[in-house]
Amino acid sequence: MTNEELMNEDLKHIFHPCSQMKDYETLPLIPVKKGKGSYIYDFDGNEFLDCISSWWVNIFGHSNDFINQRINEQLQDLEHVIFAGFTHKPAIDLARRLVNMTAEPLQKIFFADNGSSAIEISLKMAFQYFKNKGESKPLFVSLTNSYHGETMGALAVSDTGLYKDIYEDILIKTIHAKSPALYDEDEAIDDMRRVLEENAGKVNSVVIEPLIQCAGSMKMYNPSYIARLRDVCDEFGVFLIADEIAVGFGRTGTMFAHEQAGISPDFLCLSKGITGGYMPLSVVLFTDDIYNAFYCDYNEGKSFLDSHSYTGNTIACAVANAVLDIFENENIIEKNQEKIEFIKEQTKKFTALDNVTEVRQRGMVCAIELQGYESNRRINLEIFQAALKEGVYIRPLGNVIYFMPPYCFTKEQLSKMIEVTYEIVSSKL
Numbered sequence: 001m002t003n004e005e006l007m008n009e010d011l012k013h014i015f016h017p018c019s020q021m022k023d024y025e026t027l028p029l030i031p032v033k034k035g036k037g038s039y040i041y042d043f044d045g046n047e048f049l050d051c052i053s054s055w056w057v058n059i060f061g062h063s064n065d066f067i068n069q070r071i072n073e074q075l076q077d078l079e080h081v082i083f084a085g086f087t088h089k090p091a092i093d094l095a096r097r098l099v100n101m102t103a104e105p106l107q108k109i110f111f112a113d114n115g116s117s118a119i120e121i122s123l124k125m126a127f128q129y130f131k132n133k134g135e136s137k138p139l140f141v142s143l144t145n146s147y148h149g150e151t152m153g154a155l156a157v158s159d160t161g162l163y164k165d166i167y168e169d170i171l172i173k174t175i176h177a178k179s180p181a182l183y184d185e186d187e188a189i190d191d192m193r194r195v196l197e198e199n200a201g202k203v204n205s206v207v208i209e210p211l212i213q214c215a216g217s218m219k220m221y222n223p224s225y226i227a228r229l230r231d232v233c234d235e236f237g238v239f240l241i242a243d244e245i246a247v248g249f250g251r252t253g254t255m256f257a258h259e260q261a262g263i264s265p266d267f268l269c270l271s272k273g274i275t276g277g278y279m280p281l282s283v284v285l286f287t288d289d290i291y292n293a294f295y296c297d298y299n300e301g302k303s304f305l306d307s308h309s310y311t312g313n314t315i316a317c318a319v320a321n322a323v324l325d326i327f328e329n330e331n332i333i334e335k336n337q338e339k340i341e342f343i344k345e346q347t348k349k350f351t352a353l354d355n356v357t358e359v360r361q362r363g364m365v366c367a368i369e370l371q372g373y374e375s376n377r378r379i380n381l382e383i384f385q386a387a388l389k390e391g392v393y394i395r396p397l398g399n400v401i402y403f404m405p406p407y408c409f410t411k412e413q414l415s416k417m418i419e420v421t422y423e424i425v426s427s428k429l
Contacts, residue, residue, distance in 0.1 A: 003044045006031035027381070030388075035062025038406055038413050040393065048393040051417045053406050056214070056246050058277030060326055061408040067276055067322045074318035083111065083312035090317035097324055098285060101255060103264030106285040110304075111312040115245035115271035116149030118282035119207070121306055122241045122267040123153045125286065126205040129239075129293045132302045137204035140172075141195055141238075143179040143188075147215035148207060148243050157207050160215060175199065177206075181219035189228050196236040205239035205266070210257035211362050214246040217400045218367035220360050226261035239266040239290075245282070249273035249323070250333055250407065253340055253363030266290065276323045279316035332407055336364055342411055343403065346418045353426055367402040370425065382429050383421075392420045401425070 007029040015021060016029075030048075032040050038061050039047045040054075053059060060067070078088060095109045110125075112118050123140060130137045142148065142157040149155065155164050156171040164171070178191040196203055210226055213219045233240045242265035247257040251273070254260055258268070267290075271282035296302040310316075326332065343366050350356045350368050358369045373379045380396035387394050394401060394417075403417060 001031075001043055003028070003031050003042050006043060027385075037061040037063075038409050046391070048388065048391050049409075049413055049417055050406065051392060051394045052402070052404050054277055055272075056251075056404050057272045057275075058406050059249060059251075059273040060276045060323070061406040062277070064276060064326075064408075066326060067278060067319055070318055070322035070325075071278070071315060074315050078314045080310065080313050080315070084307065088312070088314050088317070090314055090321055091312045094283075094317045094320050094324075097321070098270075098283065101324075102268060102285055105264045105266075105287045106268055107288045108286050108291040110284045110286070110306070112282045112284070112306075113280045113308050113310045113313065113316075115269070115282055116151040116154040117308060118245060118269040118271055118284050119148045119154040119157070119241075119243060120151055121284045122207070122269055122286075123157065123205070124306060125284070125290065125294075125304060126239045126241065126267065128302075128304060129290055130204050132293045135201075137202055137238075138172075139199055139203045140174045141177055141192070141199075141203055141206045142174060143181075143208055143213070144176045145179045145182055145213050145216035145219055146176070146207075146209060147213065148209070149245075175203075179213065179216075179219070180221035180225040181213050181216070185222065185225050185228075188225060189232065192229065192232055196232065196238065200236070203236070203238050205241050206233055207241040207243055209243045210247060211252050211260065212247050212257070212365055214365075215397070217369070217397050218360070218365065218402045220362045220365075220367075223257075223260035223262075226258060227263055230261070230263040230265075233266075241265060241267040241269065243269050245269055245271040247365075250327070250336060251364055251404070253333075253336065255327070255333055274323065275316055275319045276326075278319045279313065280310070281313065281316035281320060336407055339407075339409070339411070339414065340364060342414060343418070346415065349422060350425065355425065355428055364407070365402065365404050367400050368421070368425070370399040370401070372428075373399060379429070383424055386424045386429065387420055390420045392417055394421065 031043050033043045034041050038049055040050050041047050110121055140157050144159050147158045147160045157174050158164055159176050175195055177195045178188045180188040242258050244257055248270045268285040275281045294302055294304045340363055344361055347359050347366055350359045355370055355372045357371045360367050379399055383396050
């Protein structure tokens with residue numbers, strides 16, 4: 001079949017995410033036939049460099065031979081089993097490895113199947129922890145410009161009006177403190193302290209995206225804020241929830257972003273790269289103290305009742321273990337440092353363009369912010385279409401172009417990604 005034939009079949013029935021479906025009257029969908037390594041291929045024989053890792057998940061590219069092998073091996077034994085009252089070796093191995101990879105206080109793991117669910121679990125667990133101890137602390141604090149997912153609890157702690165405003169009347173009430181990505185760090189810390197003082201005894205946790213507010217136009221901040229925030233949370237007796245769904249597994253240059261602050265959160269939410277883009281899976285790591293607050297006799301009613309049909313899916317856990325094997329066996333974090341420097345050097349030229357306000361980078365994530373375009377002009381769509389004609393797939397966030405390539409990108413592929421984008425931006429479209 002051709003791209004057009006498949007597109008027409010698709011549009012008869014499918015409502016796509018983050019889409020105004022009317023756009024597809026003039027913006028063709030791209031039916032993908034296959035993917036391999038850094039590329040995806042459509043049904044008309046076109047190839048595209050996947051410069052955003054298919055929404056930040058395919059950290060080792062598409063159809064990785066090693067991961068494929070591990071999936072096939074697992075399929076011979078077990079595909080899935082209920083995770084209440086049963087367990088399996090891939091989950092046990094993954095839990096042990098993640099605990100050993102993270103800071104010592106994080107000793108327990110709860111499995112789910114997507115990033116938003118991980119956030120929901122951490123929010124519910126943080127609230128119920130205090131409830132189990134006879135305290136009611138109903139408030140959550142997050143940062144301005146934050147994004148934590150699109151289920152109701154995750155949306156409530158987000159600050160992205162495009163996704164959230166329409167549902168405001170039915171969301172739990174949360175408080176936003178100033179983001180260090182938008183304000184001076186001292187001002188942001190002072191504002192967090194103000195929020196916690198004004199709501200003393202009512203806040204159970206603070207949730208942040210460490211170092212990069214990804215859906216918030218890839219705004220970035222320094223690890224020193226996280227270290228200071230950890231102290232403030234301890235002072236006020238509230239939990240620190242680190243949402244590393246997008247920034248975990250090497251994206252910021254270290255395995256986990258909070259490592260750069262030298263602290264441990266009380267909850268660590270992970271997803272996306274955990275399975276290299278193969279399977280839905282998420283985990284929440286937390287402390288023994290939190291775990292013990294739910295450990296009781298059945299009739300006490302303090303259990304944590306949160307369940308998903310595919311919790312701890314066997315194949316997903318096997319894939320995650322394969323991903324960790326690749327990190328270990330191929331020294332990915334170390335090897336990425338050279339690519340990080342290459343991206344940094346190659347994108348410096350953007351700063352000389354008069355329609356570029358800033359180039360910012362944290363690890364394997366680079367963002368180029370544009371200016372000088374009419375507010376009603378969909379510059380992101382124009383850039384997307386222009387790059388696609390050159391075989392480069394990028395998906396700008398408004399007037400912010402970002403690169404989040406798979407770690408398998410070669411220098412030649414990184415160069416093409418950057419050069420094509422530079423030519424488009426410098427032409428001012």
